[in-house]
Amino acid sequence: MMKGALFLVTVALLALASSLASASDPSPLQDFCVTINNSNSAVFVNGKFCKDPTFVTANDFFFSGLNIPANTENKVGFNVTLVNVDKIPGLNTLGISLARLDFAPYGLDPPHTHPRANEILVVVEGTLYVGFVTSNPNKLFTKVLNKGDVFVFPVGLIHFQFNIGQTNAVAFAGLSSQNPGVITIANAVFGSNPPINPDVLVKAFQLDKNVVDYLQKQF
Ligand SMILES: *[C@@H]1O[C@H](CO)[C@@H](O)[C@H](O)[C@H]1NC(C)=O
Ligand SMILES: *[C@@H]1O[C@H](CO)[C@@H](O)[C@H](O)[C@H]1NC(C)=O
DSSP states (O other), X not given: OHHHHHHXXXXXXXXXXXXXXXXXXXXXXXXXXXXXXXXXXXXXXXXXXXXXXXXXXXXXXXXXXXXXXOOOOSTTSEEEEEEOXXXXXXXXXXXXXXXXXXXXXXXXXXXXXXXXXXXXXXXXXXXXXXXXXXXXXXXXXXEEXXXXXXXEEOTTOEEEEEEOSSSOEEEEEEESSSSOOOEEHHHHHHSOSSOOOHHHHHHHHTOOHHHHXXXXXXX
């Protein structure tokens, strides 16, 4: 009797845990839910205000400018133009977004993760050395990609793209969230605000205190 009840409670808890650990954006409950900032002429779905469909126009699903290269004159020689729900209100609840990645020669999209999205990337110009690392134990998967090549980066895993060519490189990426989020490892660890206590970083990275001070000044 006790054993049966315990089993039922365990099953109920597991079911609850798996429903909470949803692996992607919630699926839409209607054709679309164009996000708006206020509740005037709005309906309320999935925790967000949606624009009254009567007032929705084609422009709610439109963005222009991904033909334009972003400025890569920065420390890493890389820039990203992200088209997420902030750029296209009609993406709300749809679980996707799009990015253009521009690389100067030897430019790097530094190791980072997207906490909420898988990524599928296609190279349209240049040559990229790309890779991701699995959760522990940390196995590295890498590939050199040329024009037309496609690579997938699973959700949450640390990944990078490095332009190993002497020319600019351009890639486009689809992401499985309306708001993928990004955590750039070096910036998050050495450039957080307020800073992480250097003693933590000295021990975690097995570095000299001076090196930690130096790194914290870079980000
Ligand atoms: C919401 O308001 C912000 C700030 O006023 C504005 O930048 C943004 O474009 C607005 N978004 C929509 C979907 O109206
Ligand atoms: C990325 O490109 C945009 C548009 O060219 C520019 O405004 C922005 O400053 C660039 N960001 C970095 C980090 O270089």
